[in-house]
Amino acid sequence: MRNYSRFVVFPITFVMTFFITLMFATVVYAEKSQPLHPVTGTPMAPDFSLNDIDGKPHALQDYRGMVVIINFWATWCPPCRYELPSMERAYQRLKKQGIEMLAINVGEDADTIFTFTVDYPVTFPLLMDLDSKVIKDYPVVGLPTTYVVDSKGRLVYRAIGTREWDDAALMQKILDLKK
């Protein structure tokens, strides 16, 4: 009977513990995931041409053939501020794979945004939609909202509110668009 416990009960306990841990880890991972939601009908991303805070023009057309992340934000918007550091970390990895990130500020001038970047340093272009014409062309009703545009110029994913942009699964979803 003792031998029976040793050679049968222990392995069974080990296997059960392994699977329970695996199930728990899967649930926790699923609950903490950073979803990007598919855009119904994948419409073409409305084109725009906006200056960044250094006065350099950026047209979406210039990025055709690339996957582009377009984020709409404002300096006074707390969740927008919250996600900027993770956007920067993601950008550092994604730009090496040829993926671009454009953050379109809504309604604020270069001085305001420049001052803000002292506390929130980022290296991706910060574009200025001074009269909010570009944001109105997009299906956006609240800040922050982010779209992922595929290499054919279509809106494929959307996120409303913040995400941890350097989340591995989220970045992989974006990288998969290059395939």
Add this chain to the structure above:
Amino acid sequence: MCFDYKAVTGLIFIGIGFLLPAYTPPAKGEVITGTDEEAQLPFWEWRNDVMSVRLVQRLPDQTRAFFTARGFTKSQAEVIAQGCIFQTVYKNIATPSKPGVIEYDLTQWKVLYQGDVRALKVKEAWQQEWEKAKVPQPAQIAFFWALIPTQQRFEPQDYNWGMTSYNLVPGEKFDLEMVWRQDGVKQSGAIRGIECAPDVELEPRNPFG
């Protein structure tokens, strides 16, 4: 007296048929109140396992400061500050393992105040006033995006954070009746006894205290 029971019964069923679609059963949820950790001000929150709506008091002084810094005149900022503004965080907290899509329209929500049924003052209503008053464009843009969207559709983990305006004076109490659709099914919930922030000045914090 002679009743045509068939006709009466028929009328009752027709009446029920008309009334039933108008009735929205309350969704199961709980209301939590307390002090918001970030704002250090009272909050009221309705939540279940799919959705949460948190209203955090904004002191009129905070609202004055925010809008004057964005180009509103003192008197215009005063009008907003006196309008019972709450910082509102509306989230779809459904998880991938238990998904749900939330759609709402603030124009369908009801503010119950001293026996009256009122509506929220949504951003489009404010916008008309700002256009008439010829408020500078940058200020109008900031105002428009600072208020929570009037209509929105949230998929799991989506959320917005913005102001809501109740058109009541500081310090007043009201009940809020909310409606929304979860996966296309109309639902409702209520928060009772919400208090507009009083018009008080913040005490300066002692950095050494």
